[in-house]
Amino acid sequence: MTDASSTLSRLGRTLARRPKTVVLTWVVLIGLGFATALGAFGNDRLFDRLTTGEPSVSGENLQGRDLIVEHGESALKTYTVRVDGVDPRDPSVAPVLAAVKEVPGVAEVTPPVPGPDGFATVVTLAGDPDRAQQEAVEERVRAAYAPLTSGNSGARVSAGGLSDLISAITDQLEVDLRTGEGIALPVSFLVMIVVFGGFVAAGMPIVGAIASIAGALASLLGFSYLIDLDTTAVNVVTVLGLGLCIDYGLLMVSRFREELRARAQGMPARDIPREMVAEATARTVDSAGRTIVFSGLTVAISLGGLIVFEAQIMKAVGAAGLSVVLIAMVVALTLIPALCVLGARRLLRRGTEVAPEHGVFSRLAQWVHRRPIPIILGSLAVLVALALPALDVRLTSSGEELLPTSSPERQFFEGLARDYPQLGGADVTVVAQAPVAQAKEYAAGLALPAGASVRGVEAMRDGYSVVSLDVPGGSLGDPARALVGELRADRPDFPTWVVGQASGLRDFTDSMVERAPYAFALVALATLVLLFLMTGSVVIPVKALLLNVVSLGASLGVLVLVFQQGHLEGLLGFDSVGAVESTIPLLVLAFGFGLSMDYEVFLLSRIVELHEQGYSNDDAVVMGLQRSGRIITSAALLVVIVFSGFVAGKLLIIKETGVGLAVAVALDATLVRMLLVPATMTLLGDWNWWAPKRLKALHARFGITE
Template sequence: MPDALDPDAPDPDASHPDRSRSALSRLGAGLGHHPGRVVVTWVLLVLLGFAAASGAFGNERLFDRLSTGEPTVPGENETGRDLIADAGSSGFQTITVRVDGVQVASPAVAAAAREAAQQVGALPGVTQVASPFVVPGGLESPAATTMLKGGSAGSDGYVTVATVGDLPDDAAYHALEDRVTDTVRAATAGSGATVTAGGVRDLVDAITGQLEVDLRTGEGIALPVSFIVMVIVFGGFIAAGMPIAGAIASIAGALASLLGFSYLIDLDTTAVNVVTVLGLGLCIDYGLLVVSRFREELRSRAAGMPVAQIPREMVVDATARTVDSAGRTVVFSGLTVAISLGGLLVFQSPLMKGIGAAGVSVVVIAVLVALTLVPALCVLGARRLLRKGTESAPEHGVFSRLAQWVHRFPIPIIAVVASALLALAAPALDLRLTSSGAQLLPVSAPERVFFDGLAKDYPVLGGADVTVVAEAPLEQAQRYAADLRLPQGSRVLDVKTLQGSESMVRIDVPGGPLEQPARDVVDQLRHERPAFQTYVVGQASGLKDFTDSMWERAPYAFALVALATLVLLFLMTGSVVIPVKALLLNVVSLGASLGIVVLVFQKGHLEGLLGFDSVGAVESTIPLLVLAFGFGLSMDYEVFLLSRIVELHERGYSNDDAVVVGLQRSGRIITSAALLVVIVFSGFVAGQLLIIKQTGVGLATAVALDATLVRMLLVPATMTLLGDWNWWAPRRLRGLHARFGITE
């Protein structure tokens, strides 16, 4: 086998086809002639994007248009919740005021509480007030004990619950909440009472606000650290600044895109963080690739010429070639990422559809930035990029030696690496899903403290663990509730008329609304139906609907993504073996990253180091997000590496030689890009929201595993083992590739 690195190896440019008339080449030439116009246009677009997202044009701020809550899908739980909301019994319509530090049995406390309830009920916007001191039957009645701390009249606390009507916006709700709280505080003044208030809307606002803080924290960590790393990688501030400039443009574009989507679909708070981070990571990846290729192309043309003497036309030619070569890699990569995110559109969950649609739009922005803004910046800083000289980098290096070492021991390397990845993936078989509410916030957050305290001191008031909405009158629903054979420890709290002929049966289950007993009760109630229509509602019910829908749609999503990826890689490589192998390796590495998420967050490892409290499960959206985004990013690096190997193979290099040279030329880019993306995702691990930490750890792990064990070891080892079989395709498909394939 000839050595690809010796003088007799194929000339890299000898068989290079003339692509000067390709669309990307013409785009590059245009950028080379007019870089200033392109940069000014992007600066204006970036300013407009940030301004629009911040509400500078009189529109709502992006973060004010976000929603949060458990992921929903059309189904029984959603239908039942809609019926409850239509009846005015939604948690979004209540304000709960806690009064602590008083003697509930004191006549003075009772008088002050009754006065407070009367005054609160008179406030505009309040439709109903519940207090243990105004219900029939006194403090010993069942209705009163639910509002007494510990359910006892001998306790030192009680709550007043105000139900509010339709309000124009959140600002009106919070203004009314302040008035309700002040009214209760004034009525109990002088008694030494401590008065606190909260509601579901407060929890939603806290999660949304924390997301905004986490986003700024992540960017504040990721951008400076990424810049420092790129200064080291590129050896200069100018080259390092170009991908960062592209990343900033991507953030602006992502925020503007998400603002637009918020008017079309409901966007969850997590969508902003995940999608923005994706755009940030992709732009850094693509910027690194484009800047490196531009340097390489310009150096190959200057060939030792003094930097100051490089003519303008040479810069234009290098730009055209860069956009044509690296640009096609970027387009292929963007397509693979967009395909993986497009798989989310198959699922029924509006959250998943929203993330998928918004994610695809952000990928488009990242590709546009890489094809236009970054090359234009390269043109403006061309001579500064080559300040260390115009000599081409040597073909010998760390990555070529690594590839040659892998060539000598392919089978042991495959066995060891594959075994390690499968061992890491094993914990994923024990995956347990949940859908946290207040638990998303850190334990010290005021809103979580309020809700945790409410669940502890007023377990019934905090909401039933499971609710059955029955299309039956009260008497019939009461007979149904009396006949229920619930597991030991579970009990019917009450049966109420919802509206008209609809009733509601509220059930308390030991362990909380998402623990196994609640899940078992949901299964039982859905299996043992009465003669009339019922809807089982609650967090466990919603989680069941979501997971059932996820498992039902997952095969279709996987088939769509896999088929599209196989076709795309076939058009790129002309092989059916390489695409199938890439798909299998990605599945193994993603399984390993999901297994690490289970170990860390479900099993509770690294709680202290990462600053979280395990809830014994993984958020229900995390597997889909890690698999979709992780698959896209993994294929991103696959395209980076394969584009070089295919390019060299088409120029006459043997299979092994193409892998050695391809890994040498792309290994530094892949490793640097992966390191930067890991930094980006690790920055968001520093956030406070649990779901954001899980996403950050999952994706950072997926990228790290893929760029090291898979891309640097498994890919060259399997390509060595398969040899020329890597490039095999049936005769008919070879004909199709010759006609429709996208080649160098």
């Protein structure tokens, strides 16, 4: 029976009375969300406000970079121009460079640096131009180089700077998100037509997903004015909102049909009275809504753990993700039930029979009950085997490598590094609080790896110096990483700061490792408390936590196999950089944990409901799996489709996110939810529901049950 006094039940009755008002309100909000994110009201577009680059935390690398800005040259913006097919000694070159220097907004132009088939110059921009001003100056610079190509069919001018690289990455992100959504939404719709057996029921979760995307983009635009938003944050948060809304929409629509069928047995769908629809809506929002609230809280808890970390990108993803979870919950609790009310009779057009209590999933549970130990051992063996490669994970922080090899920006920067290595920054830099003479003495005594060299030692202001080192394998290669460790371990008599990509990556990973225990403790404690309030057991929450840890370890292992070791490069369309992007493992763990607990709540809510009705442990598991198995499997399949849609994108970090989360969801919905959970619950029997007497009394007072 429906608890008419509960808040969710009252909400359901209100929605049943005014469904058109609710739907029209959401239509307006969806339009406003998309319009706001796309800059229709005179504000900036979301994608114009994104940043990209190596994730940074406070530490030696950041301190050293600040010292370079404070005591050396200011952080000026530069623009590199490459001219192929023109000899730098050609008489036409000097007048062109003189004209470039006269371009408004240009502070300096370096002399031409000879290359294999031409030359390159570095243009330094004056002041601190914003993005629009910088683009205008760069356009005038390109025009100033045009005389070198006129009348010379073999000459070619190409140019690029950091802002161009960031623009290329954010533009590719926008394209990839559209591609992912363009694949995920239609395919999900087709799958849901099969699952629900009709267009109306299938369309409701898709409408909810569109509402979630609109709300997520508008929310992220708001966050971009408060914190720096990385391209990764937008990708992950948008995908999460899309996946959660499909999950919650599927659960709400399925429960509504079940409740309405139970009340309208044998009655033609067209004769179902409005009061019966209202009663079914109230019960659906009261029961499925409670599950959605629990699920949303568990996802929010997992994202809350990201806020513990020092890196701004983690805080940004955590904060923005929390808002998106809230949007998904509100959509599921208001828009989807209102749509169900409007389409109630069409949802049951094929009849009002009650769904069977026995089927594929109940037979699966009974099969598992007969052999729990072999199933537990076999499933754990598979998960552990998949997790083992994660022990050898190697992290990186890519720049142009994020783009596909066909990207002009990537080709430009890779060609520049190959043909003009002297124009790139040093692989490793040491900032020394010492006069240049003492710094040169220090540099001369360094034990450098084979092939490494001292590029130069330069004096800075206030008695500081900078030592530039070139290392084979680049700024993130193994020699550079090893050299950073040696330079930090073996200090001279004066203060030094080791700077570079390898140094920044080391600071980032050290910070992650340092904060991880606190984040895990926060997430684990909050999850255990929440599941205890739901189940009244201390065994089920601990078991759920342990199984999720093993499952997520397996998804990380697959990430390493695919992206670090390069398996499936051809199939997935990427070039391995021999490592995994530094932010991805933590994001996959956080979001994967949230989604895993999402399905845990879906299953446990049914089992707990049946157990409270007096069914035995085994019967509650069998019936709970039968009633929720189709929902969990369908929801997981749809979320895997969503994430797989983003694997079709070209940005490497989006592919890694999509693969990592798709694998996490697939493993959780199959090995964990369908096999390990029923097997362990069978093995433990009534011990599943054990809790100390004091906690039992606490649950009786504060527990959230049917």
